[in-house]
Structures are given as C-alpha cells and as structure tokens.
Amino acid sequence: MKNNLNPTRSRLLIAIPLTLLLLCVNINAQERRLKIYISADMEGVVGVVTQEQLGPTGFDYQRFREIMTQEVNAAIEGALAGGATDIVISDSHGNAQNLLIEKLPRDVLLVRGFPRPLGMMQGIDSTFAGVIFTGYHSSTTSMGGVRAHTISSARLADVKLNDRSVSEAGLNAVIAGHFNVPVIMITGDDVVVKETTELLGDVEGAVVKWATGFHSAKTMMPEASYQLIKEKAMKAVRRIKDFKPYKIASPIRLDVRFKNYRPSEVLSYLSIVERPDAHSIRFTGKDIVEVSKFLSFINTYELTLEP
Numbered sequence: 001m002k003n004n005l006n007p008t009r010s011r012l013l014i015a016i017p018l019t020l021l022l023l024c025v026n027i028n029a030q031e032r033r034l035k036i037y038i039s040a041d042m043e044g045v046v047g048v049v050t051q052e053q054l055g056p057t058g059f060d061y062q063r064f065r066e067i068m069t070q071e072v073n074a075a076i077e078g079a080l081a082g083g084a085t086d087i088v089i090s091d092s093h094g095n096a097q098n099l100l101i102e103k104l105p106r107d108v109l110l111v112r113g114f115p116r117p118l119g120m121m122q123g124i125d126s127t128f129a130g131v132i133f134t135g136y137h138s139s140t141t142s143m144g145g146v147r148a149h150t151i152s153s154a155r156l157a158d159v160k161l162n163d164r165s166v167s168e169a170g171l172n173a174v175i176a177g178h179f180n181v182p183v184i185m186i187t188g189d190d191v192v193v194k195e196t197t198e199l200l201g202d203v204e205g206a207v208v209k210w211a212t213g214f215h216s217a218k219t220m221m222p223e224a225s226y227q228l229i230k231e232k233a234m235k236a237v238r239r240i241k242d243f244k245p246y247k248i249a250s251p252i253r254l255d256v257r258f259k260n261y262r263p264s265e266v267l268s269y270l271s272i273v274e275r276p277d278a279h280s281i282r283f284t285g286k287d288i289v290e291v292s293k294f295l296s297f298i299n300t301y302e303l304t305l306e307p
C-alpha cells in the first residue's frame, strides 16, 4: 500500500498531538505545585524565655539560632511530607539574620535582612497555597505570653487595624489574606497559639512551651518540639483546603500607640498622619500593603540612617 500522506503532513500529524501532550503535562506539573511560605520568628521557639536567647549579645543566642533553624527544618520536613513542593522562608526576627543558612535544605529560598516593605511577610504572593508561622509570640496587649509584644517590645504599646488590636500573627495573616493565601499553622507558646486560633479559627497549632510570665515558661525539649512541629505541618498541608484567607475591610485604619511621647508628636507633622491622643497616631492606607510599608517606615526611619 502506498502511503497517501505526504511527509510534511504526516510529521505535522505526529508533532501537533505530541506538542499538546507536552503542554498538558507541563500545565499539570504547574498545577501540582504547592508552595508554602514560612515566616520564622524567635520568641516562640522552644526554650526561649529572655533576651539572652534572642540577640547577638546574649550568652545563649548562638545555640538558639541552631534550635530556631531546626524548628524551621521540622516545619519544612512536615510540609513536604504533607505534599508541599516549594518552600520560601522569611527570617523575621531581630536583624532577620538568625537562621543558619547552611543548615537549611538546598531547594528552599530564604528572605533575609530588615527593613523590607512587607516586614515579616516579604516574599509572599498569590502563588502560595498556605502560610506557616514558626517561633511566634503573643501581642503586646496580651496579659501573658513569653516576650509578648507587637513589632517592637521597646517602642510600641498597641497596634490596631480597623479598631482591633492585632498581634504580629494577626497583622501577617491580613497581609497573606491580601494575596488570598490562608494561614495554616502557628508554633510558639500556649498563649500565642490560643490568641491566633481565636482570631483565625482552626489553624494547626504547635504549643512548644507554656508561658508562666513575660520572661518564664515551662518548656518542651528541642527534639520533642521538632517532632511536634513536623507532625502539625504535615497535617496542616494535608488539610490545606480547610483554610480560608483572613480578610478585613479596606481602606484600613491603622492606630499605633507609642510608649514614648515624641514619635507621635513628630510623625503628626506629616499631613497623612493624625494624632488622636498624646501617644498615638492614625494612618489610613488603601490596603494592607500600604499599611505595612508605613509600619516599616515608622519603625525604621531616622535621619542618621547609613549608608
């Protein structure tokens, strides 16, 4: 039998379905990506109770950087076991250079250094499926909680969004929600886990210590905390469809109360800033991105900034 198809046409007949097939495989591969964003703080890390564990001048800091890194690794391991394919971490405590980069898995990406416009959520976008908070602490308005504060323990007495006091977890959940990404898990002391599940609903919570004061807790041992965090992260990613992004109405009214007097006085020189009372300022942003940039600005700017 003679083949009636000319060679060009028969090549096309093979090439077109093959291209379509490859396209489908590619689309499916992209659909199957499940990106998890991890925002890592330090006050809520197992065993942390005072500044000695939290900054470069503390006698315990180098050891607790290691423990913080292992908690993040536990969250990564659990997330991957639960079906995550891509991980981005933001080092979000102090100088944002705490995590030991050589001890993280080779395939993750890490956001380091402050300041940055989205603060503890830099690097989040709408391609992520879920957010995990590790090492988090309760808000400055909390009556208990190890190192309870919001953004700055030394400078701020309250941070409100639309008249509601927020923790860092609450603020960061709003940022994630802006990009339609839900928070799926939090780790820290019993107070921050309770505070966050009351705000966000049934997110997975890993309690690694129980607060007995601002500078005191009854704590698990590191190995037990890694195990718990890994299990919770796996569970959270497996039930990722249960979680909804956290949204609040915009424009967003931000109220910040300073511990000192002069920040509110000087900031109120700006026409975009109101001063409802001696220690407070108010700023209205069209969305949480604008509010986050403003917060980063007021917590960073000073005339002596160099370079």
Ligand SMILES: [Zn+2]
Pocket (backbone or CB within 6 Å): 041, 042, 043, 093, 137, 151, 168
């Ligand atoms: Zn913090």
